[in-house]
Amino acid sequence: MASARRKQRFISRLPFAKRISIADSPAAELHVPAAFRCPISLDLMKDPVTLQTGITYDRRSIETWLETGNLTCPVTKQALKDDDLVPNHSLRRMIQDWCVAHRSLGIERIPTPRIPVTPAQVLELLSGVSFASRRGHHARCRELVGNFKALGKESERNRRCIVSGGGSRVLSACFSELATEACEKSRAALMEDILSALTVFFPLDQNSCHQLGSHKSVDFIVSVLQSGDLDARLNAVLVLKELVSSLPPERIDVLAKTNGLIEALVKLIEKPISPRSTKAALVAAFHLITSGEKTAARFVEMGIIPTVLEAVVDSERSLCEKALAVLDGTLSCSRGREVAYGHALAVPVLVKKMFRVSEMATEFAVSALWKLCKNEKKEGGGRGRRGECSREAYQVGGFQKLLLLVQVGCNGATKEKVSELLKLLNGYRASLECAETMDFRRLKKSF
Template sequence: MPGSLEPLDVGVQIPYHFRCPISLELMSDPVTVCTGQTYDRSSIESWVATGNITCPVTRAPLLDFSLIPNHTLRRLIQDWCVANRSFGVERIPTPKQPADPCVVRMLLNQGSSESVAFNLRLSALRKLRGLARDSDKNRAVIVANNAREILLSVVFTEVNSNSSELNHESLAILSMISLSEAECLYVATVSDRVGYLVELLFHSNIDIRVNSAALIEIVAAGIRSAELRAQISNVDGIFEGIVGILNCPLANARALKISIKALFALCLAKQHRNKAVTAGSVPALIDRLVEFEKCDAERALATVELLCRISSGCASFAAHALTVPLLVRIILKISDRATEYAAGSLLSICSASEEAQQEAVSAGVLTQLLLLVQSDCTERAKRKAQMLLKLLRNSWPEDAIANSDDFACADDVVPF
């Protein structure tokens, strides 16, 4: 074993032939290339993806890029892991093999053919959905076999009570993959197609509602035309459907993630933000805010700031008892972006309401803002904090004003 390979901290040495020649780490999914050398699947795939066409060990050209699973070596590695369990070595999981392109093509053909029996079509689409759910690699294989065009056709040309299950299965697969702009336009330019997706936002099955919201978000985010995005946001019931998912007691982490992505995408059309407020998005956002994961919390706060830019949204947030204390608490707690959006939202709300100013001061915003301007947060967040400090100066307690003489507020700050 080369001297550069250090033993594990747990006090056990990994056998040299169990290590990937590229990463020098214990292999979890060993595969053999055409030269006879074995590598960990992720390492050799990364090697090839960066443009290399030779075997890393032998330097011989890779005439065939097929990767053959080395089941014997994987079993030996698993046995070694079990034998060294007392040293803290965990058994590697049995990897799922990527979907076979031939199988994917067969399932797509079977699922989309009107000459095939309904039950067989449905079974094929369900199998395809299972493959898509398993891994990114499977989804890439599915996309590479023209699946998006085929599935879009099934979703929007099989709209009747007898084939609704085919639509729903196809929709579920589409909700997990990206679409090209041309495919997004295929949906966005026909009002009946968007209308059908909006109808599904009110389906009794929460999964179907979420999958429909996912496709709406994919389409809205995938087109460059602001006019088309505005048309989507203007469809009757679309905001009510998305907010309904946010408010649904059965909403899981995926439902929350997709619904906030969809709501944010729709609120980018500023001429229709009043519809979002009317649909109840303000209480839905505030009530769910603490349940979002980091990235989703950032998007939710960005949506709050967008809605605070219209008077009805600002008034609705100011009227919610939890808005100001929650936004104050979020500052410097989640991320730089979240802090920026929270500060911007507070600036809008406090600019429109003296009562909100008093509420913010009572919630401890002064300390939060002073910490913010001294932090490594974004310059935009600091500018918003400076503006908010100037706005709230008349609401500060006297002792706080006396202790803040060393703080200089910028007079030339431009609102975000």
């Protein structure tokens, strides 16, 4: 009781400057003691820590200051010999007591912050994971992997500490070793947990990607994509996207030959489980498709073109960009163009998406249409009449949109393709009428 009174007397002597609006009465404001405010952000401190200079700051503010290369105390300007941050428990408790005392005015109590993980703790946890994995103690290993994931999600500081301590490399190495062992239920559950934990520590370094890119590791990832539960499939496709985004083209081309990989990705796009998984699958498919024409042709045979065309029609910007990128990639191969020539939505969708999505979507849409129109004469258009693709592009408003692109401006490569397309479509101006590109009701779908 006496201690509480002493705290209250101490608080009452503190200077006041910052004010907080009271929720119940917007016109009223509550003064915040100056000692409770961070000298950097001037906001009420949630996790006060003290530097060696004796000045207390909110942890997030001073960490941001130090991470930008500042090696001095912001208030005293003294040089810092180390960046150790000592939690100021006494001040934190006084801030919490002040919040509780003003709870009736709409002030919420600041929760007690968790102590950040240290490099020594990370090293100890990593050693435990490696030891448990080698000894086949799958239950213990799952527990430690779960701890890693929880720590990484707890704060950005913890995540960086684990990454710098080699957390993703150790987890990837364990995953690769487990992939070579005999299949059993506990091992599969542990590997799924590792995939889940790895998603917290993106981007993965080259060493981690090398481990995950082994033949056995990719085989397991594919098996999860095919038969795992929703969360496991999401984690698997996120890791796969990270993997193919980091590997060189020759390694991606080898990875693309994994049995069932292409089929699993196409199925995930065709029957999405979540927007995040669909976007990750599209990015992974794009990297695989652009690694070689044979891989692109395999995606075409699995039905990727009608799948992405339907995805583009009513999708939001980010998904639309990725789907157009995949479509543009598949049209680099003759088999892809053959399928697109025979699909009723191909040209209208590409013309429609030239505008009002994003600059990136415009580039992919123009590139895809250019590939179709440029090659249709020598490939016969795929519909039995040469020039059919260019004719349709003009009829659905492609010529007008290309002219607008020239007026508003576009980058060099896209500008050249726009110019070529305008020359190809210009011949139809005297004989054809232009239809409204937004009206697809008159089109007969090929599916």
